[in-house]
Amino acid sequence: MFNSFHVRKSGFLILTVLLIIFSGCSKSSDKGTPGEEFPISNLVMPVSSVIYKPGQTISISGQGFTSESKIIFRDAGAAEGGSEASDLLATSYNITFVTPSVYGEQKVILKENSKEWQLGSLTFEAKAPDPGKQTTISQYADSEWDGTKRAGVFYEIFVRSFADSDGDGIGDLNGITAKLDYLDDLGVAGIWLTPIFPSPSYHGYDATDYDSVNPAYGTMADFEKLVAEAHKRNIRVILDFVLNHTSTQHPWFVQACSSVTDQYRKRYLFSKNPESDIAAGLIPMIQTEGSSGYDSGQWFTCPSGTTDYKFHSHFWTSSFADLNYGADPAKAADNVTFKAMVSAAEGWIDKGVDGFRLDAVKHIYHNATSDENPTFLNVFYTTLNDYYHTNVSASSDIYMVGENLSEYNEVAPYYRGLPAMFDFSSWYRLEYVLQNSHAKWFPKDMINYERVYSSYRSNYIDATKLSNHDEDRARSVVGGGSSLSLNRCKMACAVLMTSAGNPFVYYGEEIGMYGKKDNGDEGVREPMLWAPSASDSYRCTWHSPQYSTDNTVGNVESQSEYFNSILNWYKFFIKLRNNHPALAEGTMSLPDGFNDSDSSDKNFMVFYRTAPSEKLLVIHNVSESTATYVLEKSIAEPVADTGLTTLTRVSDTKYNITMPAYSSIIIKMP
Ligand SMILES: [Ca+2]
Numbered sequence: 001m002f003n004s005f006h007v008r009k010s011g012f013l014i015l016t017v018l019l020i021i022f023s024g025c026s027k028s029s030d031k032g033t034p035g036e037e038f039p040i041s042n043l044v045m046p047v048s049s050v051i052y053k054p055g056q057t058i059s060i061s062g063q064g065f066t067s068e069s070k071i072i073f074r075d076a077g078a079a080e081g082g083s084e085a086s087d088l089l090a091t092s093y094n095i096t097f098v099t100p101s102v103y104g105e106q107k108v109i110l111k112e113n114s115k116e117w118q119l120g121s122l123t124f125e126a127k128a129p130d131p132g133k134q135t136t137i138s139q140y141a142d143s144e145w146d147g148t149k150r151a152g153v154f155y156e157i158f159v160r161s162f163a164d165s166d167g168d169g170i171g172d173l174n175g176i177t178a179k180l181d182y183l184d185d186l187g188v189a190g191i192w193l194t195p196i197f198p199s200p201s202y203h204g205y206d207a208t209d210y211d212s213v214n215p216a217y218g219t220m221a222d223f224e225k226l227v228a229e230a231h232k233r234n235i236r237v238i239l240d241f242v243l244n245h246t247s248t249q250h251p252w253f254v255q256a257c258s259s260v261t262d263q264y265r266k267r268y269l270f271s272k273n274p275e276s277d278i279a280a281g282l283i284p285m286i287q288t289e290g291s292s293g294y295d296s297g298q299w300f301t302c303p304s305g306t307t308d309y310k311f312h313s314h315f316w317t318s319s320f321a322d323l324n325y326g327a328d329p330a331k332a333a334d335n336v337t338f339k340a341m342v343s344a345a346e347g348w349i350d351k352g353v354d355g356f357r358l359d360a361v362k363h364i365y366h367n368a369t370s371d372e373n374p375t376f377l378n379v380f381y382t383t384l385n386d387y388y389h390t391n392v393s394a395s396s397d398i399y400m401v402g403e404n405l406s407e408y409n410e411v412a413p414y415y416r417g418l419p420a421m422f423d424f425s426s427w428y429r430l431e432y433v434l435q436n437s438h439a440k441w442f443p444k445d446m447i448n449y450e451r452v453y454s455s456y457r458s459n460y461i462d463a464t465k466l467s468n469h470d471e472d473r474a475r476s477v478v479g480g481g482s483s484l485s486l487n488r489c490k491m492a493c494a495v496l497m498t499s500a501g502n503p504f505v506y507y508g509e510e511i512g513m514y515g516k517k518d519n520g521d522e523g524v525r526e527p528m529l530w531a532p533s534a535s536d537s538y539r540c541t542w543h544s545p546q547y548s549t550d551n552t553v554g555n556v557e558s559q560s561e562y563f564n565s566i567l568n569w570y571k572f573f574i575k576l577r578n579n580h581p582a583l584a585e586g587t588m589s590l591p592d593g594f595n596d597s598d599s600s601d602k603n604f605m606v607f608y609r610t611a612p613s614e615k616l617l618v619i620h621n622v623s624e625s626t627a628t629y630v631l632e633k634s635i636a637e638p639v640a641d642t643g644l645t646t647l648t649r650v651s652d653t654k655y656n657i658t659m660p661a662y663s664s665i666i667i668k669m670p
């Protein structure tokens with residue numbers, strides 16, 4: 001057995017560090033909040049003329065440290081806004097701490113409550129020992145990854161903002177192809193492309209043609225190349241497919257407006273008097289509308305032809321027109337609109353796509369909580385899955401994930417229709433966890449969601465996520481300012497990649513991009529930052545970013561080289577999930593003796609993940625302070641951690657696990 005894992009298995013030596021005496025502390029001009037007397041005498045600091053390595057122990061000693069004293073590193077000028085890390089292991093007169101979570105030049109700051117004094121600056125090795133092969137930031141060496149992407153992690157790409165290959169400022173398909181190696185290296189097993197069809201809008205959620213590629217994004221040949229190159233890397237491609245509505249510029253709609261007898265008329269919902277027609281039950285797909293049975297904001301006068309009629313548009317815009325799939329969703333397969341949409345989807349399956357992300361599925365039939373949409377979606381999924389089995393693979397299913405922006409209890413019935421649904425509830429709960437260090441009960445909520453989902457579909461896929469293109473970005477909502485929000489976003493990643501579900505990452509989340517919808521949805525869809533702007537040939541410029549700029553977010557190129565950047569953190573956790581069946585596909589369960597009403601250790605999130613081949617215990621310290629979790633169980637061995645956790649054996653069945661702020665440890669159980 002072992003007593004402690006202070007020493008890295010990866011072989012860093014604990015070095016004795018040269019010390020110099022810092023004399024006359026109070027006279028130094030760069031110390032201290034003005035007017036606050038420097039509390040430490042006889043301060044001894046490490047020499048500042050050497051470069052320290054990650055994992056090296058350094059010492060700071062002196063008289064006057066108290067239990068309130070914290071030593072903090074702060075970046076001297078990194079674009080991330082200063083990655084603070086409190087790596088204090090003891091708060092005595094002689095402070096020893098290890099230094100794996102910082103890089104480059106760092107200010108060393110003494111913090112006591114709200115007061116700060118700069119003690120000096122130290123420089124840490126900027127690069128991981130071998131950036132190309134560095135796959136873990138753990139002091140516990142995880143086993144080698146066999147390369148199987150068993151976690152199936154998806155990555156959402158807002159196409160216009162991701163990567164511009166031809167310099168017109170608009171992200172495009174060839175840009176995505178050029179970045180497939182990046183995504184492969186990240187451990188991604190699938191990409192979801194926001195709508196790539198011709199559209200009058202920048203976002204594409206109002207298509208004018210479901211069969212072709214938006215010329216701004218490239219050609220069909222470009223698309224076929226993207227799919228082929230993605231498949232070479234075991235990356236699946238799924239397309240955003242909008243079943244609820246088309247653009248009012250779609251030729252179907254333009255023709256449908258022209259005459260009440262036009263062949264396309266039945267594809268949309270028209271009425272001269274929608275209020276009385278809905279009340280009389282004459283509008284297929286709409287039983288009632290709004291709180292009073294009718295919402296005038298969802299009806300617009302036909303722009304041409306039959307201008308004495310109005311058409312239905314659920315999203316309150318005259319740019320969209322809702323599609324008509326007939327009054328009976330169980331008979332959708334006979335419906336002309338359904339057949340046209342299925343035909344388009346089959347065309348994309350012929351081009352090699354692996355599935356679809358279905359937009360706004362609770363709005364197809366108007367009543368979001370009736371059986372109509374799940375019934376309709378089941379027909380749609382079954383039809384395309386049959387086609388997939390016949391034409392692509394007899395042994396695997398097409399991937400199809402639906403978006404129902406609701407809490408879990410309203411999402412769950414949609415599993416009657418689709419194999420996968422996005423999980424908004426778990427992100428809402430996780431936001432609260434991060435903002436309030438209120439972690440203990442999150443696994444209980446997650447386990448409850450899984451239980452409810454499974455009651456509707458035994459092989460359900462819980463498509464977990466942080467934020468997406470319709471929500472304020474994670475970095476902007478977890479709060480706490482630059483350095484704290486970065487740590488909280490790292491913790492959000494750690495929870496997402498260790499919990500149950502099939503995780504989706506929104507592009508830019510892995511580099512800590514900011515984004516808010518205050519001035520429009522473009523604020524959460526800003527250009528990806530690949531390199532410093534002067535040398536970033538793939539940077540999209542169609543939109544001037546307000547939140548994620550060179551000054552606020554470290555780009556991919558620079559973060560790749562930093563040992564403990566959020567980008568490397570994402571790589572670490574995705575690899576961990578890909579490596580361990582228990583994390584990839586195991587069940588989730590509560591720790592032994594979990595007591596709902598006991599609020600002690602509320603900042604620790606603790607749960608098991610169990611697969612037939614292994615059982616793992618996951619512990620996250622979701623707080624700004626170092627804390628010790630007492631584990632009263634036998635263990636097999638620690639599998640991985642995020643650095644600086646110490647596991648001390650008290651007895652065969654008792655371990656003290658001391659964890660820095662916002663850190664994680666994964667332990668294999670017997
Ligand atoms: Ca372009």
Ligand SMILES: [Ca+2]
Pocket residue numbers: 244314322323363364365366
């Ligand atoms: Ca609708």
